[in-house]
Amino acid sequence: MRTPFSDADVESLKAGDRVRISGVIYTARDAAHARLLPLIEKGEALPIDVTGQIIYYTGPSPARPGTVIGSVGPTTASRMDKFTPSLLKLGLKGTIGKGYRGQPVKDALKQYKAIYFGAIGGAGAVLSEFVRKAEVVAYEDLGTEAIRRLEVDAFPAIVLYDCHGGDLYQDGQKVYAREDPYPQGGHK
């Protein structure tokens, strides 16, 4: 699949689908999101146009000389939950991360038609192979947390949450769970 994504692209995907993403994706994690939110609240322009785009939650390790990027696996997505619905409202069509997301994010994926993809956490060396180009486009002072524009070729991802309410974690775990895998009172 090539970025940017259309609503039809998003609607065609179901939880558990394995996809290969090619084109441009953007990196952003905690610190970059914290800078984007006030801009969104004030209705100001963002340093990147998120329409149809995908944000990859990652902070890469430094590139060795002669290489494009260092290790580049996903970070825990739920830390960005606070920011995600407002970005989806602006037209963001996907995020890539790892781990559960809160109900407001799930609801926003349905409302604004977007996908939450998973990449394999801790497989940063392997995932670096799919990045063809990387450049910082905003917040360079944040170092690894700067917003980077990545050109990826056949980047492997799996649909964790689709826009129809599908959830790979629930589907996958119920097959093997012989004791309830969810903590009392929710995740903390």
Add this chain to the structure above:
Amino acid sequence: MREIHVSAITDAVKKLCMEANWSLEPDMLRAFDRALGTERSAAGKQVLTILKQNAEMARTRQIPYCQDTGMVICFVELGQDVHVTGGGLYDAINEGVSQGYREGYLRASIVRSPFDRVNTGDNTPAVIHVDVVPGATVRIMVMAKGGGCENRSKYTMLTPAAGLPGVKDFVIECVKNAGPDACPPLILGVGVGGTFEKSAILSKKALFRELGSPNPDPTLDALEQELLARANRLGIGPQGYGGDTTSFGIHILTYPCHITSLPVAVTIECHAHRHKEVTL
């Protein structure tokens, strides 16, 4: 009195930091192989296979196994007949971290203050625990501790009446709470007893035991096996995609405690369990 110059400590820590991040220890690679033999989930098997490839690629290209190259946890067993010369022990360790992370193309993930959150740029400082022990050697154990799993570590103070069943339930609740966010298959370090802070330190130190090796205390070994079997009944599986391998191992250390207390600390460690040690 044996003299050890700080430069030897700096050099050792630098090398441990780089190698820990590039090359998983053999105990971890064996754990992947064991799990591939028992995992029933196709998605889980695929994750384990990719993680093995990831380990091989990291080792051969000398790039980090995971981009989160962690906060450095350093346990030092300092022989009481050793005289460290040429500077401070803690400074020497932090200099080793700084050199290792800068020269090894490892990510700087430490902020100077939890409030202003300005990155220190070289992954210093480390969290350093020093025990003075008999002898004339210095044992340095380094762990590159990832943040995502550390964020799911937990502590509780149980009552003595809650007892062993309470400890078991808390450990399993911690596995559930960690879920996919902490990058399973997980390794758990469990510290029981002592005080609030002692149990937490034990929970970190427990992670340095070779994965797959028995606990030297047969009673604790049986408890570890029971908890591991129960954790792997949860179905969370590799990456949380569903499967039999939610945890690779649960390591327990205990310490005497007050008649009124039953402290339990659980450090959650991900499959990127990067640990190395050396004795000078």
